[in-house]
Amino acid sequence: MPFKKSDHNRFEVLESASINNGALQVTPDSDEIRYLSEKSGRILWKDRIKLHDKKAKVASFNTSFFINIQNHSNSTSGHGEGMAFVIVPNLDLPPDSEGQYLGLTNAATDGNATNQLLAIEFDTFKQDFDPDDNHIGLNINSVLSIQNVPLSNSGLQLVPESPKNFTIWVQYDGVNKTLQVFMVDEENPVPTKPRPSNPVMIQQNLDIAKIVNERSYLGFAASTGSAVEKHCVLGWNLTVEKLPEDEGLVIEAKIALGVGVPLLVILLAGWWGQRVRHKKYETANDPTILGTLKSLPDTPREFRFGDLKAATDNFNEKNKLGQGGFGVVYKGVLSKESLEIAVKRFSRDNVKSKDDFLAELTIINRLRHKNLVKLLGWCYENGKLLLVYEYMPNGSLDTHIFCGPEKATLRWDLRYQIISGVASALHYVHNEYDQKVVHRDLKASNIMLDSGFNGRLGDFGLARAIENGKTSYAELEGVPGTLGYIAPECLHTGKATRESDIYGFGAVVLEVVCGQRPWTKIGKFFLVDWVWSLHRERRILEAVDERLRGDYVAEEAERLLLLGLACSHPNASERPKTQAILQIASGSLPVPYVPPFRPAFMWPSAGAVEGNADSEYTDDLTVTISH
Structure with missing residues (x-):
């Protein structure tokens, strides 16, 4: 059974991506070239998956997917740019991530460790840093691959003259910290087919706990530049070892999507109760943080969450100034004071966000210099952590x-x-x-x-x-x-x-x-x-x-x-x-x-x-x- 538009409730479909014609269309599905150029998109499984924990346990996972990259018949500048299987920390598609950035990063964020991004790229356009226009690569926080494998030597062409499907297997061993990628071409992909013993396209020792967020989203990203193509995912299987929760439950979650296989998620009894208790805990403010805030020298101003919510129009996307690995920054206006502000909302998991928030505040609180961005204050209500900065009208x-x-x-x-x-x-x-x-x-x-x-x-x-x-x-x-x-x-x-x-x-x-x-x-x-x-x-x-x-x-x-x-x-x-x-x-x-x-x-x-x-x-x- 192919993907259906009703599958939107299973995925986060970002920017120019869509679910159409029985496939995940990671960039626009159109026959008009003007709608295809300079685009980027992501389609991610709707829930974050726990990939490692504080006890240094790393989850193993196996995934296979079936892709089709179609050249546009009216494109006069070749094909490009490519697509990728991705592990990312949040649901935000970086702005200006079209062209060479494959929907992974942009010129400002590329190479930044706070991206917490791992990707297997399928690159169809040669940039200065690429070996050719037909290769796969292993990317960490950047579009500059740490390992590139040209495909021509294996007789594979990502964008052949006649459309062709490719099956890719990505296997990660959380015990031995090894990543392997396999790839074959075939006319009719079969989701239950086991991976081949070779060819191994990529083999790398890799501790993903040092790269990706503890809980991350998995899915696909792609982009086009002046050269265009369509990026289709026809089917996707994913099996992830579920790490122990607080009460020691071990869960294995399996997702099988598209090409005749229904969705299947296996959960053990008691997990939902843990989630409810955890949510209740998150809604209460941590007295340790409050004590630290009140004891800071030169205590900065405390803002009300309702005022910041109103100032940013409920943290509207149109007011987003930028984002990093720790949070998202929004422009806001405090109407009563006619004051423009920049509000940083921390976005990592509950414990890490508290660490990030305190670490930032305890140092920058006392920095005073005309050539530093000035901290105005903070907000901590119902578990929500925000810092308020002076707004810079001319940007970066x-x-x-x-x-x-x-x-x-x-x-x-x-x-x-x-x-x-x-x-x-x-x-x-x-x-x-x-x-x-x-x-x-x-x-x-x-x-x-x-x-x-x-x-x-x-x-x-x-x-x-x-x-x-x-x-x-x-x-x-x-x-x-x-x-x-x-x-x-x-x-x-x-x-x-x-x-x-x-x-x-x-x-x-x-x-x-x-x-x-x-x-x-x-x-x-x-x-x-x-x-x-x-x-x-x-x-x-x-x-x-x-x-x-x-x-x-x-x-x-x-x-x-x-x-x-x-x-x-x-x-x-x-x-x-x-x-x-x-x-x-x-x-x-x-x-x-x-x-x-x-x-x-x-x-x-x-x-x-x-x-x-x-x-x-x-x-x-x-x-x-x-x-």
Whole structure:
């Protein structure tokens, strides 16, 4: 039995996706090319599934699905972009996730550890970072796959001239922490057919507990660009080991959907009672949190939930400013005060949201600097956790640097002003604030702009106080941050320092001056290597954003480009400190010597690290603060 439109109550169908013509149509099902281009969509099983727990138990699962990717006969630009099987933490489809982002991420979020995303991609369009236009890949928090497997060698073509169905099996062993992916093509997919012993397309050791949320949604995502195609799921089987609940019940849930197999979910008696009791517990406010809130120094303002609900029009999607791994931010207006605000609503599970909320509040509560986004207050009612921030009317820096042709690019004087302001904020949190905070996620999308286009450092979602390591509330595993901004030593230690923040700042400086993202390939180089090559050839000003059309101060541009390279030095001890950065930006101190060739990364000895007071490494526990 094919999928029916009535199956909508079994799925969350997001954006341009639909259930139509007996299939899950992950991007539009239309014969008109104008309705197909530049689209993204997701279809997810309606309930979150528990994949790991606090006792380090990880669920095993097996899934098989049957897909058909159809090229559009009127498409003149080839086929694209592709689709993916996904594990995601929430129901939000990232904005601007069409094209190369496959409905997984977007330019602002790609590579961010807070995405908590795992995907098996079926890619049909070659980007600069792809091996070809016919491959599968394993993706973690990014569209840059950690493993790619071209399919042509196996005689498989994702988008053949004549439509073809493909059967894919994804098998995860929660005990041995291994992931395997198998794939075959066949005319008539049979949902009960066992997976083959080969070919194994992907085999990877992987602890998903370090990647995905404890409770996650499973399903499919896809996108199109200027090149278009249709992405159909014809059937889906899913078996997940259900982890023990609080009273020790072990449940196995099975879902069999489409192609002649009815829905089946097996639950043991007593589970519903546990859910009811758990819900009752969640509705009561935790006295521990209330006590912590009341004891904070310089206690911020307490807002009523009803006022924030009214201010955001009941958290209407049209008022959503952005989202991260910890919550969603909405614009609001407090009508009685005629005050515009940004309201962050925490969205992880009950325990983690409390950790996130307290971690953010206890540090940012006392931060006071003109170039930081200001916290206005908090709300905790009936288990709902919210933080209220000053609203930034000009949004984030990246939306002005990476804008479309319909919007004028950011003037040079404003770019210089913003970089100087962020440098001042970074010096404050590193050296002048009594707790010494490390931000850990410096990038253009985390720099907000007020009405005067002053840069305000925000989204401290991965930040932590160096001296407060043993009392941190939240824990993030792996290397947090965004690819392109992460210092090389962090990939070895998994720990952050003030020097690694400087590396991220250097990436931002180059991003703002050049108008290019750090992971952009220019010829054979990524951005930082490209600028370094121009420096070596004494042509560094050729790196300045072409959209400025020469309207910039050459001496300032050269100073910032060299500063960006100095901050991007592969070896942490060679990067300038924030005090020097401030003086360099103001012109009162010359830029330090930048060698013509980018130095090789050298791992410092343990003694050298311990002996450098400004290289104090944070441990694996993280206090989280976000805008």
